[in-house]
Structure formats: C-alpha cells, structure tokens
Amino acid sequence: xxxxxxxxxxxxxxxxxxxxxxxxxxxxxxxxxxxxxxxxxxxxxxxxxxxxxxxxxxxxxxxxxxxxxxxxxxxxxxxxxxxxxxxxxxxxxxxxxxxxxxxxxxxxxxxxxxxxxxxxxxxxxxxxxxxxxxxxxxxxxxxxxxxxxxxxxxxxxxxxxxxxxxxxxxxxxxxxxxxxxxxxxxxxxxxxxxxxxxxxxxxxxxxxxxxxxxxxxxxxxxxxxxxxxxxxxxx
Amino acid sequence: xxxxxxxxxxxxxxxxxxxxxxxxxxxxxxxxxxxxxxxxxxxxxxxxxxxxxxxxxxxxxxxxxxxxxxxxxxxxxxxxxxxxxxxxxxxxxxxxxxxxxxxxxxxxxxxxxxxxxxxxxxxxxxxxxxxxxxxxxxxxxxxxxxxxxxxxxxxxxxxxxxxxxxxxxxxxxxxxxxxxxxxxxxxxxxxxxxxxxxxxxxxxxxxxxxxxxxxxxxxxxxxxxxxxxxxxxxxxxxxxxxxxxxxxxxxxxxxxxxxxxxxxxxxxxxxxxxxxxxxxxxxxxxxxxxxxxxxxxxxxxxxxxxxxxxxxxxxxxxxxxxxxxxxxxxxxxxxxxxxxxxxxxxxxxxxxxxxxxxxxxxxxxxxxxxxxxxxxxxxxxxxxxxxxxxxxxxxxxxxxxxxxxxxxxxxxxxxxxxxxxxxxxxxxxxxxxxxxxxxxxxxxxxxxxxxxxxxxxxxxxxxxxxxxxxxxxxxxxxxxxxxxxxxxxxxxxxxxxxxxxxxxxxxxxxxxxxxxxxxxxxxxxxxxxxxxxxxxxxxxxxxxxxxxxx
Numbered sequence: 001x002x003x004x005x006x007x008x009x010x011x012x013x014x015x016x017x018x019x020x021x022x023x024x025x026x027x028x029x030x031x032x033x034x035x036x037x038x039x040x041x042x043x044x045x046x047x048x049x050x051x052x053x054x055x056x057x058x059x060x061x062x063x064x065x066x067x068x069x070x071x072x073x074x075x076x077x078x079x080x081x082x083x084x085x086x087x088x089x090x091x092x093x094x095x096x097x098x099x100x101x102x103x104x105x106x107x108x109x110x111x112x113x114x115x116x117x118x119x120x121x122x123x124x125x126x127x128x129x130x131x132x133x134x135x136x137x138x139x140x141x142x143x144x145x146x147x148x149x150x151x152x153x154x155x156x157x158x159x160x161x162x163x164x165x166x167x168x169x170x171x172x173x174x175x176x177x178x179x180x181x182x183x184x185x186x187x188x189x190x191x192x193x194x195x196x197x198x199x200x201x202x203x204x205x206x207x208x209x210x211x212x213x214x215x216x217x218x219x220x221x222x223x224x225x226x227x228x229x230x231x232x233x234x235x
Numbered sequence: 236x237x238x239x240x241x242x243x244x245x246x247x248x249x250x251x252x253x254x255x256x257x258x259x260x261x262x263x264x265x266x267x268x269x270x271x272x273x274x275x276x277x278x279x280x281x282x283x284x285x286x287x288x289x290x291x292x293x294x295x296x297x298x299x300x301x302x303x304x305x306x307x308x309x310x311x312x313x314x315x316x317x318x319x320x321x322x323x324x325x326x327x328x329x330x331x332x333x334x335x336x337x338x339x340x341x342x343x344x345x346x347x348x349x350x351x352x353x354x355x356x357x358x359x360x361x362x363x364x365x366x367x368x369x370x371x372x373x374x375x376x377x378x379x380x381x382x383x384x385x386x387x388x389x390x391x392x393x394x395x396x397x398x399x400x401x402x403x404x405x406x407x408x409x410x411x412x413x414x415x416x417x418x419x420x421x422x423x424x425x426x427x428x429x430x431x432x433x434x435x436x437x438x439x440x441x442x443x444x445x446x447x448x449x450x451x452x453x454x455x456x457x458x459x460x461x462x463x464x465x466x467x468x469x470x471x472x473x474x475x476x477x478x479x480x481x482x483x484x485x486x487x488x489x490x491x492x493x494x495x496x497x498x499x500x501x502x503x504x505x506x507x508x509x510x511x512x513x514x515x516x517x518x519x520x521x522x523x524x525x526x527x528x529x530x531x532x533x534x535x536x537x538x539x540x541x542x543x544x545x546x547x548x549x550x551x552x553x554x555x556x557x558x559x560x561x562x563x564x565x566x567x568x569x570x571x572x573x574x575x576x577x578x579x580x581x582x583x584x585x586x587x588x589x590x591x592x593x594x595x596x597x598x599x600x601x602x603x604x605x606x607x608x609x610x611x612x613x614x615x616x617x618x619x620x621x622x623x624x625x626x627x628x629x630x631x632x633x634x635x636x637x638x639x640x641x642x643x644x645x646x647x648x649x650x651x652x653x654x655x656x657x658x659x660x661x662x663x664x665x666x667x668x669x670x671x672x673x674x675x676x677x678x679x680x681x682x683x684x685x686x687x688x689x690x691x692x693x694x695x696x697x698x699x700x701x702x703x704x705x706x707x708x709x710x711x712x713x714x715x716x717x718x719x720x721x722x723x724x725x726x727x728x729x730x731x732x733x734x735x736x737x738x739x740x741x742x743x744x745x746x747x748x749x750x751x752x753x754x755x756x757x758x759x760x761x762x763x764x765x766x767x768x769x770x771x772x773x774x775x776x777x778x779x780x781x782x783x784x785x
Contacts, residue, residue: 177410
C-alpha cells in the first residue's frame with residue numbers, strides 16, 4: 001500500500017537524498033545576537049520536536065504533549081513561541097551564547113558569525129566503524145553584527161530587527177510547510193537514531209548546533225544597515 | 236466517487252480531525268490576541284485529551300462561538316471558517332485588522348494516510364499557526380490593549396470577506412495539509428496601513444480619532460456572528476455556564492504504529508467521563524475586561540441592558556451575556572458597530588432578512604443558565620450533520636442585550652433615547668446632540684438652582700454634586716444671603732447672585748452623577764465598598780490637595 005514516507009529497507013536507511021539547506025540572514029546589534037539566534041532556533045525546533053514517545057506492545061506507540069510559551073525579547077521589539085522545555089531552552093542558549101560572547105568581545109568593530117542547526121539521523125555501523133551521522137536538514141543563520149553609535153539608532157534597530165525576524169519566522173514556516181522529507185517514525189530500537197530522547201518532556205529530532213565567527217564585515221553590509229537606520233531617522 | 240476510496244473509519248477520523256483542527260485553530264488565534272503571554276506545559280505522558288499532541292487550552296466561550304459558527308459543518312470548498320480580528324477604541328470606532336481563513340480546496344491527496352500523516356501534519360500546521368500569530372502587526376497591538384482599545388474577535392463560516400481590511404492588505408500563508416477529501420489551507424490576510432501606525436501611537440493618548448478616521452470602514456457584508464473581546468474578565472465564574480468543551484469527553488488517544496502502513500492503528504476512544512460541571516476553565520490570567528476604563532472616582536463600564544424588544548425576561552437587573560441566535564433564521568438587527576462613531580442603530584422591530592453584526596463582551600452570567608447541548612448528548616451524531624446544539628439558537632430562551640455606547644466622557648445614555656438620525660454620521664458624539672439627550676445631560680444643563688432653599692442651608696455647591704468630596708469643602712462657609720450690588724438684570728434669566736452661586740464651583744463631573752438607567756443598582760452597590768475603601772485610603776492626599784487650593 002503506497003504511502004508518503006519512504007518504505008524502510010531492512011537497514012532502515014533513508015533513500016539517498018540531498019540534505020536540504022536553508023539560509024537565513026539577520027543584521028543585528030551586538031546585544032541582540034543571542035535573542036535573534038534563539039528566536040530562529042526555537043522556531044525551528046518547535047516544528048521539529050514532538051512529544052515523548054511511549055512504546056507499547058505490538059509496535060504501537062503513543063506521543064506525549066508539547067506545551068508552548070511566549071518569549072518576549074528584551075533588546076528587540078519581537079516575541080516568539082518556543083517549546084515549553086527548560087532543558088531544550090538551556091541547550092539552545094548554550095549554543096547561542098558562544099557566538100554572543102565572541103561578538104561582544106570584538107565589539108567596536110562590526111563582525112559576522114554563522115550558526116548552523118543541523119538535523120541528522122544516525123546510522124549504526126558494525127564495529128569497528130563508528131556510527132554515521134546523515135544530515136537531512138540544515139539551517140544556517142548568518143548574523144551580521146553592527147555596532148551603533150547612539151540610543152536613537154538603537155531604538156530604530158530594535159524595531160527594524162523585530163520586523164526582520166517576523167519575516168524570518170514566515171520563511172521558516174514556509175519551509176516547514178513544504179512537507180518534504182522527514183525521517184520515518186522509528187521502531188523502539190531505532191528511536192535514538194532519529195530523535196533526541198535525552199530530554200524528559202519533549203523529543204526533538206536529533207540535532208547539532210555549531211557556529212563560526214568571522215571577523216570584520218564587508219563594508220557593504222554595514223553601510224546598508226546604517227543607511228537603513230538613517231533613512232528611518234530621516235522620515 | 237472519492238469517498239469510496241476512503242474507508243468509512245478513515246472518513247470519520249478525518250472529519251473528526253478537521254473539526255478539532257478548526258476548533259484548535261480558533262483557540263490559538265484568539266488566545267494570541269488576548270494581550271497576554273501564553274504558557275502551557277509539556278507533558279511526557281499523553282493525557283489523551285490533547286489534540287494533535289499540543290497543549291492548547293480551550294477557552295469554553297471561544298469553543299462555543301466556533302461551534303456555533305460552524306453549526307455542525309466542516310470547512311469545505313466555498314465554505315471557509317474565518318476568524319476576524321478587529322480593534323475597537325474606547326470611543327467606539329472599530330477597524331478590522333486581520334482575517335484568518337481556514338479553507339478547503341478541491342485538490343485531493345488520495346494516497347495520504349489519514350490517521351497518521353494527516354494528523355501529524357495538522358499538528359505541524361498548528362505549530363506554524365502558533366508561530367505566525369506572533370508576527371503579524373496585530374500581535375503587538377493586542378499586547379498593548381486595555382486602555383484605549385481592545386481587540387475583538389468574530390467567527391464566521393462561509394465566504395471570506397476581506398474588504399474590511401483596507402487597501403493593500405497582505406497575506407501570509409500559514410500552511411496547507413493535503414487530505415483525501417481536499418487540501419486544508421490556513422492563511423491570514425492582514426491590514427498593513429497599520430504598519431505605519433506604530434504601537435507607540437497608541438501609547439500617547441490623543442489623537443486616536445485622527446488615525447482611525449482613515450481606516451474607517453463601512454461593513455458591506457454585515458454578518459450574523461457576534462464580535463467578542465479577546466480578553467475577558469477572569470475569575471468571575473459565579474456560574475458562568477459554558478459547559479466544558481465536548482471533546483473533553485472525546486479522548487484522542489493516539490496510538491501510532493511503526494509497522495508497515497497496512498497495520499497502522501489509530502484509535503480514538505470515547506471515554507465516558509463524568510460530565511464536568513460547567514465552569515470557566517480559563518487558566519489564562521487575563522487583565523480586567525478591556526473596556527473597564529476604571530478611574531479612581533467611578534468605574535465606568537460599558538454595560539448591557541436587556542432590550543425592550545419583547546424578548547427575554549425583564550427581571551435581569553444586571554449585565555448578562557448577550558446570546559444570539561443571529562443567523563439567517565433569527566435576524567435581529569441590533570447593532571452595527573463600526574458603521575459610525577455614534578450609537579448603534581436600534582430599529583423598533585426586528586428586521587427580517589437582514590443580518591447584524593454583534594459585538595459582545597463576556598460578562599458574568601448571574602443566574603442565567605445558558606442552555607446548550609450537554610456534553611453527553613449525541614456525541615456520535617455530531618460529525619458532519621447538524622449539531623445538536625440547537626437549544627442555544629432559540630431566541631425565546633435568551634435575552635437580547637443592547638450595547639450602550641458612551642457619548643462624551645463616560646456618560647451612559649440609554650439607547651432608546653437616541654434617534655436614528657444621529658446614528659448615521661460618523662463620530663456622532665461630536666455632532667450636535669439631540670435636544671432630548673441634552674436635557675438629560677447634567678453636564679450641559681446643570682440642575683436648576685434651589686431657589687426655595689433655606690438660606691441657612693448654606694452650601695454653595697451646585698445641586699448636581701451628589702455629596703461628593705468636592706462639595707464638602709464649602710460646608711464650613713455659610714452664606715446667609717447674597718445680594719451682590721447691581722445684581723438685577725432683566726436681560727438674563729437669572730440674577731448675578733444666582734449665577735454666582737450656581738457656577739462658583741466647577742460643574743459636577745458627569746462620571747460622578749447618577750447615571751440614567753445605564754448602570755444597574757447592583758453594580759453600583761457592588762462597587763461602593765471598593766470606592767469607599769479607595770477614598771478612605773487616599774483621604775490624606777485629598778486633604779493635602781485641598782489645602783493647596785486654599
């Protein structure tokens with residue numbers, strides 16, 4: 001009987017496919033980096049987390065409930081929804097905190113960083129080979145950090161970045177709505193190859209967050225950002 | 236023909252999913268416009284009543300409204316469920332902000348698994364809805380509501396009406412889910428002129444009128460469904476009687492199977508719970524009802540009175556929930572909000588064949604039992620056929636209320652004193668008033684001076700003050716008689732002395748005057764202890780203030 005998910009072969013390996021990649025870019029002020037990154041990460045994770053699976057006999061399972069909560073940003077005129085899970089929030093904050101520290105350290109000069117959120121599946125290999133990690137979705141958040149001169153500019157930046165983030169949320173939702181490849185729901189023995197089961201209240205797909213910082217921005221991005229702010233001030 | 240491909244169990248499941256998806260969609264949207272941050276908990280063990288594996292609370296009134304609008308139907312081609320979000324200022328002007336549309340198109344996906352894929356995708360779509368409801372302009376406005384404006388919602392079913400959104404409105408797609416009977420799409424059309432009205436403009440008090448006037452919209456298609464504020468008074472559950480949502484009895488135990496699809500098991504069991512007592516299961520803390528513009532000296536609230544339209548019992552002395560039967564079968568044109576800034580028109584007779592917009596606030600029902608279908612009734616038949624909630628549609632059981640507008644600063648005027656002529660112009664409050672109104676308005680015509688008053692009575696304050704603190708300061712000063720020199724004047728109807736006595740003090744604040752038939756006695760009495768407590772608490776301040784005036 002045909003159905004939408006790939007038919008599992010005996011090894012449970014998904015068919016060969018390209019990992020789909022999405023890139024989001026935001027230009028923010030130094031102190032907005034963490035919140036902007038968290039907003040994007042949480043929105044993606046909201047869509048990529050389920051309730052905890054509880055396997056029963058006969059290969060059936062039931063799914064726990066995912067709660068949600070609103071988060072208001074302090075440095076951006078923006079609010080977003082995240083999964084109600086302190087563990088998940090802590091994990092994401094840890095990942096987002098590092099770029100922020102680096103950005104702040106190099107404050108005074110504009111900088112650029114990149115945060116990657118990768119969803120993957122594990123493929124167990126026979127000893128002595130280690131397990132493979134096969135990514136199936138990759139989100140790249142490019143963060144341009146701009147340093148602003150005065151409070152008025154910062155106020156405008158609060159609003160502008162808020163508006164930009166609204167656009168990013170819409171973009172993320174568009175991608176999610178494509179209903180493209182998702183790993184097949186695993187059997188109990190395979191669940192750890194697909195989901196992160198370490199959290200006690202929710203179950204995101206297996207994910208990895210990494211980041212890199214580059215130093216100074218190209219002048220073009222800085223001037224565009226500044227011009228945007230100046231134009232708004234002139235209105 | 237398409238139905239034969241779908242097993243009857245699948246069809247039933249699908250209909251159920253779509254129905255609850257629609258209800259949850261409405262909950263998410265309205266809750267996102269309450270003006271408060273929402274927080275629900277994750278739970279690792281399935282509770283069995285969390286549809287789509289998401290913790291979305293059900294505000295009973297909202298579910299009730301949604302079910303009423305759907306009337307047992309499901310979204311289908313040409314029959315969309317729409318949630319309209321609008322803004323209403325304290326002056327009574329309203330403006331549509333968003334229309335959220337849950338639609339169905341004909342594109343079918345025969346291959347998709349109902350009990351598995353469709354369900355999970357609907358869950359994903361609800362998550363997207365949670366995210367998107369925070370990024371349209373109305374979200375930020377709704378977070379700041381309460382003082383100058385409130386956010387209202389209205390649910391209707393049928394054709395989507397976008398004309399109220401002004402020119403150049405934008406659309407955002409939340410998502411789609413293909414099913415064997417059609418593709419469900421969820422989208423939002425939102426006004427963008429608002430984008431230039433930053434929320435900061437609402438933080439400065441004037442001039443809201445100046446902004447709204449550009450977006451003033453005449454509703455071309457008044458629909459029958461009432462509008463409601465998104466936030467409402469919490470804690471006043473002295474018998475608020477929306478029964479708990481029926482689906483609390485419908486346990487959506489989802490059992491998924493990882494075996495090959497032919498063995499996919501999805502069970503929806505109906506547990507037979509005890510019918511829970513009707514209670515507002517509102518776990519969201521919301522502020523005081525948005526239109527309770529309370530100030531220190533009085534609480535001026537929009538209040539409702541049973542209409543003298545020959546419907547309902549006349550013994551309701553306090554605000555009741557308006558409940559309507561306002562569909563094509565029961566057309567009572569009561570209110571047309573948004574048409575103008577004045578008082579809504581009230582025809583003396585129900586106008587058949589017309590439909591009316593209703594605005595309504597959720598106020599506590601004291602002693603009114605709102606009859607609706609009990610949860611235990613006919614659960615099985617409640618799929619696609621007519622809902623058994625017919626009871627609430629009968630106008631005879633229900634009271635109709637009249638929306639009493641404030642004309643001027645929190646002055647309540649009974650509606651039936653306002654003529655139709657006043658109502659067609661926008662911002663009627665600024666128009667020359669009906670003489671009848673003016674006669675009753677103590678602000679315009681202070682009561683006649685007490686000529687017959689014994690000179691020994693002494694207080695010089697105008698008769699209009701009902702013993703409030705402003706008058707007390709003059710009790711010490713007794714004037715025996717007042718004959719100012721050259722005080723007689725044949726031209727003026729009153730002599731200088733009288734004039735002086737009359738207008739020595741500023742006129743009584745209208746908000747302190749006894750409102751004419753607008754506020755119920757019970758409300759007044761209820762609010763008295765509170766007011767007294769406040770006055771007592773502040774007596775030192777008042778005294779100090781008065782000292783500075785001496």
